[in-house]
Amino acid sequence: MSELRLNRATKEWIVVATERAKRPHQFLAKSAKERLPPFDPACPFCPGNESQTPPEVYILRKKGVGSPKQNWKIRVVTNKYPALRPRGKATEISGEFFKIAPGIGQHEVIIETPWHNKSIATLGLKQTEEICSVYQKRYQALEKDRRFKLIIIFRNHGASAGTSLKHPHSQVIALPLVPSSIRHLLEEAMRYYDDHGSCVFCDMMKEELLAKSRVVLNNPAFVGFHPFASRSPFETWIVPKKHNACFGNSSPQEIKLLAWALKAVLKKLHDKLGDPDYNLIVRTAPIKDAQEDYYHWYIQILPRLSIPAGFELGSGVYINTSLPEHTARFMRE
């Protein structure tokens, strides 16, 4: 019989449909991915094509010979077709019934490596550390702009995860408001804190470590697990052990250990499931809530192994056709 499981942090109920359950290996990505060349002359993110993107807002250079323009390890540029632009004053909402606000914000692309055919799963640990460090640098640069209220860092891997350019990259969007879904999340976390005197994310991490069965990674600073109430097969959370609402406030040592954790999780997914498409999201508190005791930043990885359909869209309840205990064991094996 199926069961309903509650994610205590997001307050989402999930249906674990054991009668439809698939075994972990059945999620092996069906179609092998196209083999990419290490360099694609038509790719705007490849070395030599730097002029095809807007100018860098940040660049990490490598030492050595060659054209200084092409001598980079990571480039951050504003998105050529940005969803939001940092033009104008702080958000002013206008309109009577139909409320509108100017699209003020920032939309950046982090080109993670000169290699067209790499990804965090296949890049070296050192480069992954640099990527995580650049994530943080951009967070810290953008949080200073008083017009911005929330910064989302994310990575779309593969066509079904919504990416249009194949060259490995992440994105950063700074929003001029706190969306209602994030407000609801914070309210629920605050309510839990009132009731229990502790952060729900800290408690979840401790309980997952005690239960053991869903843990896929444990290093001195991070725990990785498939949540008890996972939305979809192989959903993975990477949670810092030390309470901290804001990703930007992580220590240099934590950033190093985050890179290690991220690479380990993504490499496992890549190797065991045949490089599935996924979305990766750095979920962090709104800028003003950076010091809160009740919220906790974490990374959510959502492999695109199932399609949310009318029921999920209409109810917010996800049907998961796998048991996180099984998928986590498969990852550990």
Added chain:
Amino acid sequence: MSELRLNRATKEWIVVATERAKRPHQFLAKSAKERLPPFDPACPFCPGNESQTPPEVYILRKKGVGSPKQNWKIRVVTNKYPALRPRGKATEISGEFFKIAPGIGQHEVIIETPWHNKSIATLGLKQTEEICSVYQKRYQALEKDRRFKLIIIFRNHGASAGTSLKHPHSQVIALPLVPSSIRHLLEEAMRYYDDHGSCVFCDMMKEELLAKSRVVLNNPAFVGFHPFASRSPFETWIVPKKHNACFGNSSPQEIKLLAWALKAVLKKLHDKLGDPDYNLIVRTAPIKDAQEDYYHWYIQILPRLSIPAGFELGSGVYINTSLPEHTARFMRE
């Protein structure tokens, strides 16, 4: 420049990314759909294969000759692999930190026609009326079960909308609890009612009728429009003119006019966009809130013309690359 638009009912902010904007005809479904035969001997929903599904919970027969077993217009059966089952007592939540409840509920499939290759867009109006009437009959049957708290009726059209069986069908899921996302929606509607003394959905419909530019349909009982803050291109809402929180309480005359509206909208989408995949959701109040003054049932149609990616998953803010004013005009032309 982009703009942010607020959906007053769902309280979702949407980015209308005009710099990435596509013209309506660019959304024409790229790959032509496979031509289906009128009958597929391997399809469990086709006539003659009735024994391959669980027994009917409801059947609408046609008069005439032929085997009585195969003489049907619409069959409703329980899902062979149900997400939830109507076994056991009302939901009891157990567990300390990890909360769990038995998967009590109902999961039905409405086989909309014996024709394998039809859909509401291409079926006759009479058959669409019967389908809408069966939607309501199943709603009314399930709402009597005191264990159920919310009934979701939905239709997934096409592979990218999450359907696995091609034969035209809708689904009904009765849930034993009210999910938090629905609770939040009701709370926002209640707050609007407190502030304005009116239902936000009634007001939205009136404002859309006044603005005219996003209206795609107007009959004596229903208004169809592309919401001011549409999540995605060609999102369409069909809203009853008479205030009513509960779909199950619609009058027979309303059901007839709903069928007319639904067929008109889906046929237009089919003809003008090349039969795009979509999800259709009957959004109705939780059973206990059937009489509320602040909530209003409606149908939401979400064509799958864009992929929600990391940003949407992380923020709840959707980036829409079309203007609903443009897509609505395109539908009206």
